[in-house]
Amino acid sequence: MSDDAFERVLAYVESEMGFATSHYNDSYLDRRVTSRMRRTDTPSYEAYLELLREDPDEREALLGALSINVTGFFRNPDVWAGIREVMRDLSAANESVHVWSAACADGREPYSLSMLAHDDPEIDETSVHVLATDISEPALETARSGVYEESRTVDLRDQLAFLDDPERYVERDDRRYHVSRAVRRNVTFERHDLINDEPRAGFDLVICRNLFIYIDADYKRSMLDTISQSLLPGGYLVIGKAETIPPETGSEFEIHDSRLRIYRRDPDARRRRR
Ligand SMILES: C[S@@+](CC[C@H](N)C(=O)[O-])C[C@H]1O[C@@H](n2cnc3c(N)ncnc32)[C@H](O)[C@@H]1O
Structure with missing residues (x-):
């Protein structure tokens, strides 16, 4: 009943x-x-x-x-240490590095990536291009503004502690943090629905974290197909720490770091043109 x-x-x-x-x-x-x-x-x-x-x-x-929109700068710092290693390898091997932050919520994930690129001397930030997408227009509006407010439950200073000198990348006025123009320049925001919209193409790295946990198993598969078609052969995928790739899709990906949930698309997979 x-x-x-x-x-x-x-x-x-x-x-x-x-x-x-x-x-x-x-x-x-x-x-x-x-x-x-x-x-x-x-x-x-x-x-x-x-x-x-x-x-x-x-x-x-x-x-x-x-609407599941919980996010933060450098969420799960241990995973970001893994992303740093991946970004260093990609930067060393490529003239340009294309990253997709899929389901980026209010933008703190793609901005973390751009901040990391600016901060790390082994990553050439001028070569890094981040596409950041979400299904939610209000989330994208905040993301484009690059302004975040500290509150009782949101400790932005703590979130940014991953960086040695966060002040280089945000300007603070009272409780508001403005992401710097230089960091914003590397990131483009667009609306994209991972279940119903077409795959993209040509990405070296896709970060899609903390969405699969909410999604019904059938749709999870189609989302993973969309992501895998968007990745270059040998490209990396980072999913959320509490998430898994279903075994039937697992064959497209090999494990790069099981604890941090970093995978690689099969290097022999067919290349899709951008
Ligand atoms: C929990 S947040 C994850 C944010 C960020 N990736 C992180 O880990 O901090 C989940 C996001 O997925 C977005 N979302 C929900 N359904 C989606 C879909 N079908 N396609 C793209 N984004 C979706 C929501 O709008 C929300 O911003």
Whole structure:
């Protein structure tokens, strides 16, 4: 009975609120819905569906809860130490290095990459081109502005501690951090939906972290296909530390560093033109 009502909540969210619940796994959706039910003191899925129908504010609050936009500068610093090594190798071997930060949220991931390139003497920052994409326009708007606000829950100074001298890359005015023009120059933002849009081409490295965990297994496969077609043979892929590549797609990738979840596309795979 209540499973049925949960399905009806999801159907309503998909058809009336325009959020593609079918792309996400049920346990993730259930966690978000039940957290809104607790907040609104709603005893059952049936009652919550009624609330959604009646209350536009609750529809908005649920959409906010469903958009998974948690991110940060240099999230998981140990992974960034691994990315630094990959970037050094790519920079040494290529005149230009093309990186795709896919599902980049508010831009702190691609800016971390650009900061790293500027900071590390073994990476030629003038050769680094970062494409940063996300499905969410509001996230991209913040990303393009390059302005981030410190709050009770967001400690930007701590996030930037990966760098010896973060002040070279951000200007601080009170609680706001402005990413420098030089760092922003290496990054281009575009909207891209990893499930429905076409692959890109010609990337040496794709960073796609902390999206797969929310995605239903079928869509996860098609996202990985999109990424693998976008990578050059021998190109690198970094996924989130809590994520895995399903075995059936695993054959396209070999493990470069299993702990840090860094993979390489099969060097003998066919090259796709940019
Ligand atoms: C948890 S954030 C990850 C941000 C960053 N990669 C990180 O690890 O810090 C997940 C992002 O995936 C985006 N997203 C959700 N569905 C997507 C899709 N189908 N295609 C592209 N991005 C998507 C969300 O808008 C959100 O910004």
